[in-house]
Amino acid sequence: MRILVTGAAGLLGGALVAEARARGHEVVGLSRTDLDVTDAPLVRRVVSRHRPDAVVHCAAYTAVDRAESEPDLARAVNRDGARNVATAAAECGAELLYVSTDFVFDGQKRSPYVPNDETGPLSVYGQTKLEGEQAVTEALPGSLVVRTSWLYGGQSGFVPAILRRAAKGEGLRVVGDQRGRPTWAPDGAATMLDLLERGAHGVWHVAGGGECTWLELAREAVRLRGLDVEIEAISSHDFGSPARRPAYSVLDLAATEDLLGRRMGDWKDALARYMSGD
Numbered sequence: 001m002r003i004l005v006t007g008a009a010g011l012l013g014g015a016l017v018a019e020a021r022a023r024g025h026e027v028v029g030l031s032r033t034d035l036d037v038t039d040a041p042l043v044r045r046v047v048s049r050h051r052p053d054a055v056v057h058c059a060a061y062t063a064v065d066r067a068e069s070e071p072d073l074a075r076a077v078n079r080d081g082a083r084n085v086a087t088a089a090a091e092c093g094a095e096l097l098y099v100s101t102d103f104v105f106d107g108q109k110r111s112p113y114v115p116n117d118e119t120g121p122l123s124v125y126g127q128t129k130l131e132g133e134q135a136v137t138e139a140l141p142g143s144l145v146v147r148t149s150w151l152y153g154g155q156s157g158f159v160p161a162i163l164r165r166a167a168k169g170e171g172l173r174v175v176g177d178q179r180g181r182p183t184w185a186p187d188g189a190a191t192m193l194d195l196l197e198r199g200a201h202g203v204w205h206v207a208g209g210g211e212c213t214w215l216e217l218a219r220e221a222v223r224l225r226g227l228d229v230e231i232e233a234i235s236s237h238d239f240g241s242p243a244r245r246p247a248y249s250v251l252d253l254a255a256t257e258d259l260l261g262r263r264m265g266d267w268k269d270a271l272a273r274y275m276s277g278d
């Protein structure tokens with residue numbers, strides 16, 4: 001397949017480009033400087049020039065807390081940008097994979113969220129990503145919408161930040177009252193490509209197996225690194241982020257696992273692979 005990836009300089013976009021190339025696909029990876037997805041005529045021109053079989057839309061406004069004070073910008077990228085990309089894909093007969101988030105849910109459930117559960121985003125980011133889901137489905141019915149959660153990988157983000165602080169012996173306080181499914185970006189990318197290659201349509205969930213809190217994730221990372229540091233549990237309320245996050249956003253993976261005929265690997269194994277530089 002010829003696959004065009006937006007947001008290719010991002011965490012997931014980079015992993016998707018690498019995985020798709022490793023599978024022998026012809027890949028065009030476009031960063032924000034190559035393609036600003038808010039520029040509709042540009043998106044149209046660039047997508048039609050590359051004539052992709054599929055577009056994987058990873059570009060997004062992902063600053064969850066900042067989005068609370070920049071809702072227009074977040075919406076311009078996450079809703080309107082997604083619509084622009086889906087419209088351009090539709091015009092050249094390409095499939096679309098839109099990456100969405102567990103933050104479309106309100107976190108009130110206590111059993112894993114299935115794809116058709118009622119949504120109820122708590123934050124501007126979650127709301128605009130949900131609007132993006134709706135926009136792509138309208139512009140290109142049959143789009144593949146994949147919700148994922150708690151992505152990590154590369155040299156920045158939650159896990160490296162915890163490890164850096166722990167290595168310096170700095171005190172650590174981590175939220176212990178949000179549960180979800182950490183997802184190592186290369187694993188998430190591989191499963192998303194599996195869904196695309198299988199011709200899946202509609203809404204699917206992709207995440208690491210098992211579940212934990214951010215506190216448990218931090219403690220496991222520090223344990224694997226062999227560091228002996230205490231990590232203090234803190235509540236979301238005391239942490240005081242500008243954006244509200246779901247207390248429970250475990251994504252149900254059964255439909256994805258059934259379709260692909262395999263189970264998602266446990267988050268602890270994935271974390272160990274990430275930390276061993278695999």
Ligand SMILES: NC(=O)c1ccc[n+]([C@@H]2O[C@H](COP(=O)([O-])OP(=O)(O)OC[C@H]3O[C@@H](n4cnc5c(N)ncnc54)[C@H](OP(=O)(O)O)[C@@H]3O)[C@@H](O)[C@H]2O)c1
Pocket residue numbers: 006007008009010011012013031032035036037038057058059060061062077081099100101102129147148149150151152
């Ligand atoms: N990270 C998570 O935990 C998580 C969880 C669930 C779902 N997701 C979703 O997964 C996808 C990938 O996220 P990620 O974690 O890889 O985020 P990321 O590393 O922040 O990547 C997003 C990329 O989009 C780019 N971008 C922002 N505005 C753009 C625009 N107007 N036009 C083109 N590109 C633009 C960013 O460029 P700049 O860096 O230059 O701004 C960045 O390279 C997103 O759809 C996100 O909503 C992420």
